[in-house]
Amino acid sequence: MNDEIPILYYDAQCPVCKSFIKLIRKSIPDHQLKFDAISEIALSKYHEFYIEIHGEVLIGKDAVNYISKNFPQIKKYFWMLPPNYRHDALQGSLKIAQWIRKYIFRRRDCNCNETTH
Numbered sequence: 001m002n003d004e005i006p007i008l009y010y011d012a013q014c015p016v017c018k019s020f021i022k023l024i025r026k027s028i029p030d031h032q033l034k035f036d037a038i039s040e041i042a043l044s045k046y047h048e049f050y051i052e053i054h055g056e057v058l059i060g061k062d063a064v065n066y067i068s069k070n071f072p073q074i075k076k077y078f079w080m081l082p083p084n085y086r087h088d089a090l091q092g093s094l095k096i097a098q099w100i101r102k103y104i105f106r107r108r109d110c111n112c113n114e115t116t117h
Helices: 014-029 040-046 061-070 072-078 083-104
Strands: 007-012 034-037 051-052 056-059
Touching: 007 014, 014 034, 014 072, 014 083, 051 061, 056 061, 061 072, 061 083, 072 083
Parallel strands: 007 034
Antiparallel strands: 007 051, 051 056
């Protein structure tokens, strides 16, 4: 068994990304998931947060699916929904965050004006 700790890369200049990471860190300890700011080179390729695990890169929806499956405690933020809807709510929050990055923060000092996946 490979005990490699996944790394979640994010845009530290983006207010949406920083809020998302702050929320995740409240639920997932650093010894289970590492966090690292995305370099400009990586951002030009991926445009949003992504997870790297076992040499594989998971972007956007795939990254959210990974978090939901491997760290189900993140779904507690949707406590008001029945448990079988919480994964979909997490996916929906990604779509909202992508929209905010694309249309609201696109003129700010972050890469929010990049096209998201």
